[in-house]
Amino acid sequence: MTEIPTPDLEHNPVVARIRAWRSQTIAELQSFRGELTLVVREELLALAEFLAGESDLSFTFLSDITGVDRFPIEPRFELNYHLLSITRREVLRLRVLLPGESPVIASVVPVWPTADWHEREIFDLLGVHFHGHPNLRRLLMPDNWEGHPLRKDYPVEGFR
Amino acid sequence: MTTVQTAAGPAQTMVLNMGPQHPSTHGVLRVVLELEGETVIKADSDIGYLHTGIEKTAEALTYSQAITLTDRIDYLAPLSNNLAYCLAVEKLLGLEVPKRAQYIRVLLTELTRIGSHLVWLGTHAIDLGAMSVFLYCFREREELLKLFEVVSGQRMMTSYFRIGGLALEPPTGWMDRVEKIIQTFPARFDEYEELLTQNRIWQARTQGVGILSAADAIALGVSGPSLRGSGVDYDVRKYFPYSSYEEFDFQVPVRTEGDCYARYLCRVAEMRESLKIVRQAMEKITPEGPIRADAPGIVAPQRERMKTEMEALIYHFKIYTEGFAPPPGEVFQRVESPRGELGCFIASDGSPKPYRMKIRAPSFANLQALPRLVERRLIADVIACIGTLDIVLGEIDR
Numbered sequence: 001m002t003e004i005p006t007p008d009l010e011h012n013p014v015v016a017r018i019r020a021w022r023s024q025t026i027a028e029l030q031s032f033r034g035e036l037t038l039v040v041r042e043e044l045l046a047l048a049e050f051l052a053g054e055s056d057l058s059f060t061f062l063s064d065i066t067g068v069d070r071f072p073i074e075p076r077f078e079l080n081y082h083l084l085s086i087t088r089r090e091v092l093r094l095r096v097l098l099p100g101e102s103p104v105i106a107s108v109v110p111v112w113p114t115a116d117w118h119e120r121e122i123f124d125l126l127g128v129h130f131h132g133h134p135n136l137r138r139l140l141m142p143d144n145w146e147g148h149p150l151r152k153d154y155p156v157e158g159f160r
Numbered sequence: 161m162t163t164v165q166t167a168a169g170p171a172q173t174m175v176l177n178m179g180p181q182h183p184s185t186h187g188v189l190r191v192v193l194e195l196e197g198e199t200v201i202k203a204d205s206d207i208g209y210l211h212t213g214i215e216k217t218a219e220a221l222t223y224s225q226a227i228t229l230t231d232r233i234d235y236l237a238p239l240s241n242n243l244a245y246c247l248a249v250e251k252l253l254g255l256e257v258p259k260r261a262q263y264i265r266v267l268l269t270e271l272t273r274i275g276s277h278l279v280w281l282g283t284h285a286i287d288l289g290a291m292s293v294f295l296y297c298f299r300e301r302e303e304l305l306k307l308f309e310v311v312s313g314q315r316m317m318t319s320y321f322r323i324g325g326l327a328l329e330p331p332t333g334w335m336d337r338v339e340k341i342i343q344t345f346p347a348r349f350d351e352y353e354e355l356l357t358q359n360r361i362w363q364a365r366t367q368g369v370g371i372l373s374a375a376d377a378i379a380l381g382v383s384g385p386s387l388r389g390s391g392v393d394y395d396v397r398k399y400f401p402y403s404s405y406e407e408f409d410f411q412v413p414v415r416t417e418g419d420c421y422a423r424y425l426c427r428v429a430e431m432r433e434s435l436k437i438v439r440q441a442m443e444k445i446t447p448e449g450p451i452r453a454d455a456p457g458i459v460a461p462q463r464e465r466m467k468t469e470m471e472a473l474i475y476h477f478k479i480y481t482e483g484f485a486p487p488p489g490e491v492f493q494r495v496e497s498p499r500g501e502l503g504c505f506i507a508s509d510g511s512p513k514p515y516r517m518k519i520r521a522p523s524f525a526n527l528q529a530l531p532r533l534v535e536r537r538l539i540a541d542v543i544a545c546i547g548t549l550d551i552v553l554g555e556i557d558r
Contacts, residue, residue, distance in 0.1 A: 032489040033251050060378050061394075063494070064520035066505045082492055082503065082520070086378065086394050093492065114381025114525050140208035140557060149216055156220070 012036065014092060017057060021050055030095075037080075037093045044096055045106040045132075051083065051092075052111050059083040059092060062112035067122040071152040076100030077128055081108070098128060107133040125150035173201055176539075180209050184287045184543045187553030191530070191542065198538050203531045210557035218517040222483030223249050224323060226514060231317040233519055234555040236279050239265075239272040239308075240497040241519075241555075242321040247402055248493035248504040249323045252486040253458060260449035261325040262404045267338070267441035268311065268320070269403075269495075270434040274345070275304040276498035276550075277427050281352060284424070284547035288365045293355050300348050307337050324459035325452030335442060342439055349431055356424070366420035370533035370545040373418060380532065381525035384500025385430060386549055389423035391416035396496035403495075407444070408437050420548040427550075458484045483512030492520075499523050499550055521555035 009015065009029045015038070018025055025047055028039035040047060051059040061084040068078040075097040083092045096105055107130040108115045119130045120139040127148035130136055138145060147154055179190040188209035194202040214233060218226040230245040231238035243265055250257060257265075282297030305315040311330045312320035320327050356362045372382065377390045387394055395412040397405040413429035415422035452459045460479050461472035478484075488510040494503045503520030526549045533545040 033254065033491055035491060037490070062381055063501060064492070064503050064505065064518070066492075066516070066518040066520075068507050068516045080490065080492075080505065082505070086392060086399075089399050091400070091492075091494075093490075112381070113379045114528060117524060117528055138208075140211040142208075149213060156216070 009036070014057065014090070017054070018047070018050070022046075035091075035093060037095050039095045039097065044094070045108060045111070047094070048081075048108045048111040057085065058087050059085045059090075060112075061086055062108070062114050062118075063091075065115060065118040065122060067126040067128055067150070069126060069150065069152045071100065074100060077103045077126065079105065079122065079128065103128045104131055105129075106131050107136075109133055124148070127151065172196070178542065180206075185546060185553075186283060186551055189527075189546070189551070189553055189556075191546075193534075193539065193542065195539070200534045200537055200539065200542060203534045203542065205527055205530055207527070207553070207556050210553045212558070214558045215517055215519070218514055220513065222512050223486070223514060224479065224483060226517060227322065228317070228319050230519075231319055232554065233521065233558055234497065234499070234502075234523075234552045235316060236276045236552055237269075237272045237498045238316060238318050239269050239320065240276075240495060240502060242319060243269055243403065244493055244495045244497070244502050244504040244519075245517075246321045246323050247495065248491050248506045249486065251491045251493055252489065252506055252508055253323070253455075253484075255324055255453050255455055255458065257325055257403075257453050258450040259404065259444075260446055261451045261453075263441045263444045264326060264330065264451070265321060265403050266405065266408065267438050267445065268308070270437045270441070271304055271307065271338075271341070273434045273498045274431050275301050277431050278304075280427065280498075280547075280550045281424075284544075284550075285356065285362075287543050287547045288362065290356065290359070290362065293352055296348065296351060296355075300345065303341060307334070307341065310334055310337060322452070322459075324455055325450070329451055335445075338438065338442060342435055342442075345435060346432065349428060353428060357428075363421065365540075365544055366424060366548070367417075368419050368421075369537065369541050370420045370548055371418050372529055372533060376532055377418075377529065380529045382500070382529050383522050383525065384496070384498070384550075385413075385423055385426040386500065386526050386529070388412065388414045389426045390418040394501075396494045396501055400494055402493070408440050410434075410437050410440075420544050423548050485510055485512045494520075497522055499552065499555075500526060519555065519558060521558065523549070523551040523553075524556045527551050527556060 026038050027041040030037040051057050063082040063084050066080040070076055077098040079096050081094040119133055122128050123136055124138040124141050174195045176193045179185040180188045190206040192204045193200050214229050218229055230241040233241050278297040278301045282294040285293035309315045312318040372390050374390045374392050377387050393412050393414045410433045413426045415426050456475050461475055465472040486508045488508050490507045492505045494501055500522030502522055505518040506514050507516040509515040534542045
């Protein structure tokens with residue numbers, strides 16, 4: 001087992017930059033195994049524009065969006081945005097928490113067009129809605145499918 | 161038929177279904193093409209035909225059992241998937257793998273890259289009418305598959321990388337086979353290049369076709385050789401080295417044209433670079449040494465020890481019945497698969513099963529570039545553009 005030193009979260013330049021921009025955006029900072037996670041309170045789209053647009057941040061590459069269902073914990077849904085800055089060789093994870101009752105979040109397709117299918121997949125498998133998505137349809141499951149299979153309360157046994 | 165307004169006046173368009181059962185879609189992909197004559201106005205990919213719920217299945221398996229699922233995600237590069245998953249779990253556990261195992265992992269994943277590129281080259285060429293290249297590529301791939309069988313016991317679904325190291329000690333004499341591959345393959349690559357690189361038909365079918373600008377590629381999340389063909393040198397092996405890649409000396413081929421021909425050149429050059437890495441790995445791998453981390457309760461003990469030590473027997477039983485429980489937390493591990501940035505996200509809740517396992521499949525993002533590539537091109541170019549993206553539907557649909 002190797003010990004990974006705990007990074008100095010409060011003095012991280014990206015964190016400082018976001019705090020200087022809008023002090024209330026970051027709700028929580030987490031670090032696990034050397035990976036930095038910013039739990040974002042609101043204004044995801046504005047933050048996305050800021051992170052991708054500012055030349056000294058340039059998080060222009062969205063690797064992935066992963067949805068996690070924490071049922072029965074509230075807030076139930078957790079979306080992890082894995083960002084990459086190619087020019088600065090840096091990665092960052094944004095996390096938003098959404099309630100189990102009608103989960104809606106702003107779509108980031110205007111900032112990162114690659115989010116199109118990632119968001120459709122999460123809509124399909126977890127039932128999270130993305131406000132402002134250009135084409136929010138099921139992606140992997142058939143169009144007439146009922147339910148969202150990756151939810152933790154989705155039955156995995158018996159006949160449907 | 162519907163009537164649309166074009167620059168030349170009203171014109172009739174036709175919607176054509178390409179696939180899902182179409183040989184050039186490399187799996188089960190349906191592309192809905194809106195055509196004006198033979199020109200593509202709009203293309204829309206329809207995926208999900210191979211969706212088998214791998215991520216959901218993983219939630220019901222222990223960390224060791226889920227390795228077998230990762231082979232089946234990208235069935236042309238099973239070892240790259242094994243590696244991404246194992247590295248993610250090892251990161252979750254804070255587990256260090258012995259150097260010898262790391263080098264063997266590097267060697268085998270680089271051979272996987274060559275094998276995957278050979279399938280790509282062969283199928284891409286046959287799609288565009290060059291039949292002989294296909295036959296040669298599969299001849300060489302067979303040698304690689306035989307090597308994988310010698311090492312792991314399986315040709316394709318290897319599951320050879322395990323959490324904390326490797327499944328088995330590679331058999332005696334396997335290095336001779338690797339040596340033979342290193343000796344013979346460069347001449348074979350020359351053979352393909354003789355058939356294609358200066359071939360006027362090949363150039364006509366690929367040059368200037370499917371142009372993707374660097375800005376578009378980044379915006380669409382394209383990675384791997386498809387991104388490097390557009391002039392961006394992002395390669396996870398160089399940017400965020402894993403499994404001791406920082407100790408290897410190799411180049412990342414980059415082209416700036418952004419067309420199918422540039423991506424072809426990138427991949428062929430990449431195969432040659434992979435052989436360089438294999439050569440270096442061979443020199444680094446010592447004949448003797450551990451292939452598994454010393455982590456009782458996580459890594460299975462050696463068979464011999466189980467016969468004499470009670471603790472080893474107990475650990476063996478516990479690992480294979482209830483598994484092991486990493487600490488709660490989330491990790492995201494990137495590796496460079498033959499198709500691009502392959503990510504494995506694992507959320508642990510402190511139980512012996514992954515609470516959520518997600519694969520960031522490179523093909524999933526790369527395929528989103530298809531409508532951009534084929535816009536205002538001929539139907540024949542759609543075939544070239546699907547081939548050049550090197551998609552594997554298994555990892556797109558998971």
